[in-house]
Amino acid sequence: MHIGIAGAGLLGRLLAMELSWSGHRVDVFDPASGPGPQAASGSDAAGWTAAGMLSPVAELECADARVFNWGLRSCYLWPSIVHGLGDPVGLSLQGSLLLAHRGDAGTAQRVVGLLQSKASAPYQPELLDAVRLAELEPSIQGPALAWLLPAEGQINTVQAMQALAAQATRQGTHWHWRSTVHALEPGMLRVQTQASHRREQVEGLRLTQPEQGESLRFDHVFDVRGVGARPQLPVRGVRGEVFWLHAPGVQLSRAVRLMHPRHTVYIVPRPDDMLVVGASEIESEDRSPVSLRSTLELLSAAHSVIPELAEARVVRSETNLRPALPDNLPLLSREKGITRINGLYRHGWLVAPAMVEESLAGGLS
Ligand SMILES: Cc1cc2nc3c(=O)[nH]c(=O)nc-3n(C[C@H](O)[C@H](O)[C@H](O)COP(=O)(O)OP(=O)(O)OC[C@H]3O[C@@H](n4cnc5c(N)ncnc54)[C@H](O)[C@@H]3O)c2cc1C
CATH class of the missing domain: 3.50.50.60 (FAD/NAD(P)-binding domain)
Structure with a gap:
């Protein structure tokens, strides 16, 4: 055809x-x-x-069973799609982490409860103690609570x-x-x-x-x-802001989500010591550069769980619109x-x- x-x-x-x-x-x-x-x-x-988080479980916070099922299916399909491409594409599906500081523990418990009620058995969040967290991601320090979300991962979107x-x-x-x-x-x-x-x-x-x-x-x-x-x-754009950090020495192999009162804060590893930190979610189609408020809030949140980020370099920031229906x-x-x-x-x-x-x-x- x-x-x-x-x-x-x-x-x-x-x-x-x-x-x-x-x-x-x-x-x-x-x-x-x-x-x-x-x-x-x-x-x-x-x-x-996009940071390329592949998060069928965590997205259940705001999505329905169809998104969950499409998400699980896509996590199954991505490896063979990537394998069939002529150029290398970074893809990792070894789980992601959900973190919360003490002040956000109540919100985190509510969100994890919601995910537990919506995700089927093999995909339930697994509570991690400090030793296991340090084994998985040694650069992360400071959160009071941490969960491993199995079957999640990230893809290098630019590649x-x-x-x-x-x-x-x-x-x-x-x-x-x-x-x-x-x-x-x-x-x-x-x-x-x-x-x-x-x-x-x-x-x-x-x-x-x-x-x-x-x-x-x-x-x-x-x-x-x-x-x-x-x-x-009737589609609208939902503004999102992300930062690219150059952070040699920070060891992060999984995408990380941090509970935050205003944002879905995530930190996603990319090759060559780069990290993507995102993302604001603002009901606006303004594509102008990132705001000072988002800069302070997102980067402070990232630094609060990876203290080594203090000396990271902010290489660039980006703004874009997510296509959303009512x-x-x-x-x-x-x-x-x-x-x-x-x-x-x-x-x-x-x-x-x-x-x-x-x-x-x-x-x-
Ligand atoms: C900051 C941010 C972070 C995100 N993080 C994630 C994440 O971690 N994980 C995840 O799963 N998703 C994430 N997303 C969402 C994801 O990027 C989008 O859902 C996805 O890109 C939508 O794909 P699409 O092809 O529908 O639209 P797009 O990728 O936006 O592509 C639309 C295309 O249509 C073209 N176009 C527009 N108008 C016309 C026209 N009149 N004629 C012809 N072509 C036209 C545009 O130029 C564009 O190339 C994120 C998005 C943003 C903005």
Whole structure:
């Protein structure tokens, strides 16, 4: 089949990789200027900024059983996806840690109780004593309470975004950068390229609907535009801020979550002595640089459990928008000629492989 994909973020790349591997002819359209991160424009896919926590259990705090099941399935699928990519992608599934200071012990007990009531037996949080915590993660000091969340892990999102696109390209996917999809119907994308936009600006007086671009026909189309899927979907962006720290000497092999009254604070190890610390969650579509308040709160929280971070260098910070629907749950809608996936919110890397698998199950019509 000839497939058109609107959006080259996390979902667009995974779909392109899977569909081109199955022998379909795939064209992907995205306003970005190329396959790499678009730091200068400040309008990157959320997939680039994500810390890549794969947390089916911890996300149960705000998600439902579908997200849990998609999450478990994705944790099963990621190793074979990564294995099939031509370029290396960091992936670890040896559990994550949930930590709490004494002042947040009550909140932590409530959250762990909630996770215990929602997660099935093999995935229950395991309370760790100080000796076991020190064995697992020697750089962590100070939290009063710690739990191991089995089956959780993290993926290197930057490597994965690059490797998915490269693999899809090797399999014949055709990427159309600087191309905005304004509307979708079954089997049709209305696309405006930057070149056609410029032409329309010049010749605008002669065109009746210059903003609408060109209609392109496909056998099946996918709408995976994230926050860009408005107005067809009631999606909103939820601002998130992350920091990249260079911290030689800090030994961290698992992603760590720390209970905090205002944020979901996490610290995720990356290669070359780097750590990603995130993330604020603010009901705003403001993509401007990180705020002083988020900087103080997130980095103080990280330092409070890894004192060695005092001498870490803040290499960069990033802001991006999580695509969320009104119920904060993912949407997968399949019709003849068109599939829409959106609302992956703060667990896109956790659920995307399983959602893509489900969207393709039984073939496309
Ligand atoms: C700070 C932060 C931290 C996060 N941490 C995690 C985490 O630890 N674990 C986890 O699982 N998830 C995390 N996420 C969530 C995850 O990144 C998202 O859920 C996921 O990227 C959503 O994938 P997507 O493909 O739907 O959207 P995106 O990755 O945002 O991609 C959408 C694509 O559509 C393109 N587009 C937009 N408009 C148009 C248009 N009109 N036409 C064509 N293309 C268009 C965009 O340019 C973009 O490339 C985090 C997100 C943020 C922001």
